Amino acid sequence: PxxxxxxxxxxxxxxxxxxxxxxxxxxxxxxxxxxxxxxxxxxxxxxxxxxxxxxxxxxxxxxxxxxxxxxxxxxxxxxxxxxxxxxxxxxxxxxxxxxxxxxxxxxxxxxxxxxxxxxxxxxxxxxxxxxxxxxxxxxxxxxxxxxxxxxxxxxxxxxxxxNDLDISKGLSTQPGDNFIPQSTIGNLLNEAWGDKYRSISFVAFEGTHRATPLPRSTKHSFPITTPPQGTIEEALHEVALQINEATFILDLNKAARNKGPVKFLNRALPARQIRFVPQDFSFRSSVNWTAQFDKVVFIDRVEAAK
Missing domain, CATH: 3.40.50 (Rossmann fold)
Known part of the structure; x- marks a missing residue:
């Protein structure tokens, strides 16, 4: 965004x-x-x-x-x-x-x-x-x-x-994904450099957002007790509440191999900040996050992310 x-x-x-x-x-x-x-x-x-x-x-x-x-x-x-x-x-x-x-x-x-x-x-x-x-x-x-x-x-x-759409890997993994192969800059760069091309998405839940310093050396390993629902923003907001962290980085490559609760990222989830306007003008796009990005940097409410 x-x-x-x-x-x-x-x-x-x-x-x-x-x-x-x-x-x-x-x-x-x-x-x-x-x-x-x-x-x-x-x-x-x-x-x-x-x-x-x-x-x-x-x-x-x-x-x-x-x-x-x-x-x-x-x-x-x-x-x-x-x-x-x-x-x-x-x-x-x-x-x-x-x-x-x-x-x-x-x-x-x-x-x-x-x-x-x-x-x-x-x-x-x-x-x-x-x-x-x-x-x-x-x-x-x-x-x-x-x-x-x-x-x-x-x-x-x-x-x-x-924008996320420009730097995503542009890979369509299932019907309904609004990412057409060969349609993004990220897809072309991913083809050119393979694993050397890393795509990171910034997702924010609500409020007026600003740059938030993240701990450079902190690594979190956390369980998710309640399966997240809804959009990617709502899902990561639930994760933030469960682990009591206002900001975190989620490694989607590890999540893609995880058979636990975070496997919800392996399916298409609607997102509001992707630069795509569907026909219903809801400003949401269905995205398979583990196929498009390597990591997600999540910022929850600004009040909790100072």
Missing amino acids: HPTGMKELLGWIKDWNNSHPEDLVHLYGYQNVHPEKLADNLRIYLMVNDDVTEGIVKKPLREFGKSYVLSGQAEWHQRALMEREMKKVRTVIEDRLPKWLNEAENAQQRQEAKWAVQQAISIHEASMFILNNTPQTADSLAAAMIRRVRNLHPGKKMVLWS
Whole structure:
């Protein structure tokens, strides 16, 4: 689910990055990120929607102080718009290189400006290749961009922050699942990296939620005395009450092999925060959680999760 505000999101990323300084973070779909508020050692690759691409690249690179991968994500049936947007990114950055070089305060900033232009050119060329050689899904372009960033930094870890539907593994395990194979970015990345691709879902029960610090070294092994019912949020809320924990992380890979009460996660459960609108507009989607995610981070009521 989307955080209630960028302050919470940036705070979570800062905390995470401080404990994982060697890793990369990829923010997908968040247009109003201000990298200068992030940790100095955090390099962000940002994919933005086509309607805000130009607005971002108009700013001098030194205002951001970070490096970006830019991608217009117009619908694939709007092919001309996609090609125009990708060309615009390249043209705008190339045109602004002299200004950036002139404003650069040191050699590092000058190198970053040159690097941005190099990336704009290669991304444009890669996008045109992808447009002509991949199935017509926007997710395939996004996944290709992410793979490119990973290839630029071999051996590094990467975090993709997005809607659950985008990062789920996209595997349909039974009739009624609203996850179509090959339809998500996560599915394509899961195919590319297998077990190295780990998908984590954030689920919250109710209230106004904010980033909540979790114990870094605490591991819980708990019995569930009452079989959970209803939606995934309601089910995990029952678990939270039984174990008296306001926040916890559930390893779905272990749950999938568990023959005990947590086997309820092996069947499709309705969820309210998945980015999917059924025909009845109930904003719920039937999800087999153990097939789509490796772990679930659960936050119960805010009042109990301070």
